[in-house]
Structure formats: C-alpha cells, structure tokens
Amino acid sequence: GDRGRSRRARRETSRARRRGAAAPAWLARRGGVLLGGGGRGGPQGARLGHRQVGVVQKDSQEARQALDQLKELGWAKRWSSQPYMSRRTTSLRELTNLGIKNAENLAIPSVRNDAAFLFTVVGTTGFLAVLAGQLPGDWGFFVPYLTGSISLVVLAIGSISPGLLQVAIGSFSAVFPDYQERIARHEAAHFLVAYLTGLPILGYSLDIGKEHVNLVDDQLQKLLYSGQLDQKEVDRLAVISMAGLAAEGLEYDKVVGQSADLFTLQRFLNRTKPPLGKAQQQNLTRWAVLIAASLLKNNKAAHDALVSAMSQKATVLGCIEAIENAS
Known part of the structure; x- marks a missing residue:
C-alpha cells in the first residue's frame, strides 16, 4: 500500500x-x-x-x-544556495566598486536601438525620395511625396501603438554584433539568480522580441495577484528582476535591456504591503542590482556556462546541468 x-x-x-x-x-x-x-x-x-x-x-x-x-543527494548544490539577505541602504559608489559600468545611468532607458531604427528609416526614405524626384512628369512629384511620408507613418505608429513598432525595432536590433550575446547574457542572469534563490524555472526564450525566462511559483503568484507580497518575497523578486540589468552592467558600458526589467520590478513594487515610498523604491532597485551583480560575479563560471547552453537552445534540464557542472 x-x-x-x-x-x-x-x-x-x-x-x-x-x-x-x-x-x-x-x-x-x-x-x-x-x-x-x-x-x-x-x-x-x-x-x-x-x-x-x-x-x-x-x-x-x-x-x-x-x-x-x-x-x-548531493547533486543540485547550487539550487536555492543563496540565503536571504536583508535589504539595506545602497549607494551608487558600491555598484561602481563592484564593477558596474556607468552605474548612474542604469535606470535610464537606452535609445540605441530606437535611434538606429529611426535613423535608418528616415535616411533610407529620404534617399529614395531624392532619387524618385528624378522621375519624369507627375511621377517625379507623387513618388517622392509618398516615399517621404513613410517616415511620418512610422512616427505615427510609434505614438499610437508603440508595441507594434517595438517588434520592428527588435528585429532591426539584430544588426548589432553584440545583440544576441546581450540577450543570452541578460536572460541567463535571470535564470541563474532565480535558480540560486530557489525559484523554479518553467522555460525560456532568446527569440528576438520574445526574450524571457518563465518562473513558476504558485504561492508567489497568489500573493502577487492579491497584492500581499511581503518584504522578503519582494526582495527576492527584485534581485531576480534586476539580474539581467546587472549582467549587462558588468559586461558593457551601456545597458540596453533594462526597460522591461524596470517595468517588471515596478509591477511587483505596486503590489507590496505596506507600499514603498519613492526613495525606498530607488534604494531597493540599487540594492537588488548590487546583490544580483554579486551573485553573478561569485558564480561567473556557472553564468558563462549557462549563457553557452541557452545560446544553443538547451532544455531547462540542460541549463540546470550546465549550472551544476560549471567549475
């Protein structure tokens, strides 16, 4: 029985x-x-x-x-190996001393990809409009006019429905040599920090426009929907949310993928009890970046191995194996 x-x-x-x-x-x-x-x-x-x-x-x-x-059984030694650390006041100097580049600009959304996309659209349509102006008769008037209006249409879409434009910008961003590596390093950081802090991973994607790591925790989900997240859970979620930003900050002079992370963190902060003031939220963000960056530096071999595994589209199991087998 x-x-x-x-x-x-x-x-x-x-x-x-x-x-x-x-x-x-x-x-x-x-x-x-x-x-x-x-x-x-x-x-x-x-x-x-x-x-x-x-x-x-x-x-x-x-x-x-x-x-x-x-x-x-002695195998998953890194699983839930990070003990809870109480939140404390954190300065930008601490982030810089840890190795974060341009710590003062971490929370400023990057416009690199947006600017490159718009510059390309405006430059290309402008050039084509000039060439079309050489067409004979009425074609030399209407074609440049229509071609030049493409830039206005793109700007209008960006104002009315930014999400649609972000899909195009995300696809265009692939032209940057470091973009795929940034995505892998960013998402691997979320994966690794979640694993170290004891939050199971359901899946992930590195596809352009669909980059994410799916975490699964029924209890946390209930607390999130009810708006009853306590300080301990908020701290853990904040560290996981800021892990991607921290990974980029340790590796690159300019962080590109922080907008979604900051939005996710704000979503968590809006559901905390008791609510946090503006100064408290700012300090929590800095502290979370500090802890996440510390975990990534202390587990650099595991992070690098995970970046490689995720770049090769390994399963969640394969990713966990890469973490545990890293020396």
Missing part, C-alpha cells in the same frame, strides 16, 4: 545517499515532475543527465521538491 511504498522510498533514498547514486525512477515521479534516476555520476556520485533525468516543471511545488531531493 501507500505506507509500504513510503517506507520503501525512504530506504531507497537512504541507500542512494550512502552509495552516491541517483534516486530510483519511481521515487521522484509525482504529478508534473518526472525524475528518472539510475547509474553513478562523477566524483560527486549523483549526476543529472539528459538520459537519466527528465524534469517537466508544470507544478512549482513538485518542481521544488524534485530539486530539493537532488540537492539532498
């Missing part, structure tokens, strides 16, 4: 710990999480491989239990 199965599970887990093997397949299969074990790993004993373990993270509680079990 269930009791006999439970006793058997405890005995098998105890034996697995003693001999350094992974947990048996049936032991960790519950609901939306599937862990299939078997075989020995390297020097650490338990090893997570694509053929040995599959994680389908559809339920946050099950995903967390599965990762907790792997941590107990």
Whole structure:
C-alpha cells in the first residue's frame, strides 16, 4: 500500500545517499515532475543527465521538491544556495566598486536601438525620395511625396501603438554584433539568480522580441495577484528582476535591456504591503542590482556556462546541468 511504498522510498533514498547514486525512477515521479534516476555520476556520485533525468516543471511545488531531493543527494548544490539577505541602504559608489559600468545611468532607458531604427528609416526614405524626384512628369512629384511620408507613418505608429513598432525595432536590433550575446547574457542572469534563490524555472526564450525566462511559483503568484507580497518575497523578486540589468552592467558600458526589467520590478513594487515610498523604491532597485551583480560575479563560471547552453537552445534540464557542472 501507500505506507509500504513510503517506507520503501525512504530506504531507497537512504541507500542512494550512502552509495552516491541517483534516486530510483519511481521515487521522484509525482504529478508534473518526472525524475528518472539510475547509474553513478562523477566524483560527486549523483549526476543529472539528459538520459537519466527528465524534469517537466508544470507544478512549482513538485518542481521544488524534485530539486530539493537532488540537492539532498548531493547533486543540485547550487539550487536555492543563496540565503536571504536583508535589504539595506545602497549607494551608487558600491555598484561602481563592484564593477558596474556607468552605474548612474542604469535606470535610464537606452535609445540605441530606437535611434538606429529611426535613423535608418528616415535616411533610407529620404534617399529614395531624392532619387524618385528624378522621375519624369507627375511621377517625379507623387513618388517622392509618398516615399517621404513613410517616415511620418512610422512616427505615427510609434505614438499610437508603440508595441507594434517595438517588434520592428527588435528585429532591426539584430544588426548589432553584440545583440544576441546581450540577450543570452541578460536572460541567463535571470535564470541563474532565480535558480540560486530557489525559484523554479518553467522555460525560456532568446527569440528576438520574445526574450524571457518563465518562473513558476504558485504561492508567489497568489500573493502577487492579491497584492500581499511581503518584504522578503519582494526582495527576492527584485534581485531576480534586476539580474539581467546587472549582467549587462558588468559586461558593457551601456545597458540596453533594462526597460522591461524596470517595468517588471515596478509591477511587483505596486503590489507590496505596506507600499514603498519613492526613495525606498530607488534604494531597493540599487540594492537588488548590487546583490544580483554579486551573485553573478561569485558564480561567473556557472553564468558563462549557462549563457553557452541557452545560446544553443538547451532544455531547462540542460541549463540546470550546465549550472551544476560549471567549475
């Protein structure tokens, strides 16, 4: 019966710990999480491989239990390894000393991609309009007029529906040599910091215009919708939200992808109890960047390995394996 199965599970887990093997397949299969074990790993004993373990993270509680079990077996050592750190007053000097470039400009939205897109549109349409002016007869009037109006249409779309224009700008941004690397480094930072602070990852995407990391936590979701986030949860979510910005700040002179992160953080701050004042929100943002940057620097090998894995479109399982196997 269930009791006999439970006793058997405890005995098998105890034996697995003693001999350094992974947990048996049936032991960790519950609901939306599937862990299939078997075989020995390297020097650490338990090893997570694509053929040995599959994680389908559809339920946050099950995903967390599965990762907790792997941590107990000695494999997922980095999972939820970052203890809670209380929020404190943080200065820009601390960010600079940590290695953040141009810390004073972190919260200023970048216009690099927007400016490059608009300059290209205006320059191209202007050049074509001049050429079209050489056409004979009425064509030399109407074609330049219509061509030149393209710039006005683009500006109108940007004013009325900025989201539509952002899709085009995102696609155009791929012309920058560092854009794909920025995306991978940015999203890998969200993934890694969430993993280190104990928040399960459901999935991710590096596709242009769809860059994101999906986190799954049923309890946090309920608190978020009810507007009842406490300080501890707000602090953790703030650090995860600012991780991408911190990663770019450590690597590049100019941060490009901070707008969405700041918007996400503000969404969390709007649902805190008690509400935070403007000065408190500013300090929380700085503190979150400081903690996120510290975690990334202290786990640089894991971050670099994760960037590589995500760039190769590895599964969530493959990404976790890259984190844990990084030296």
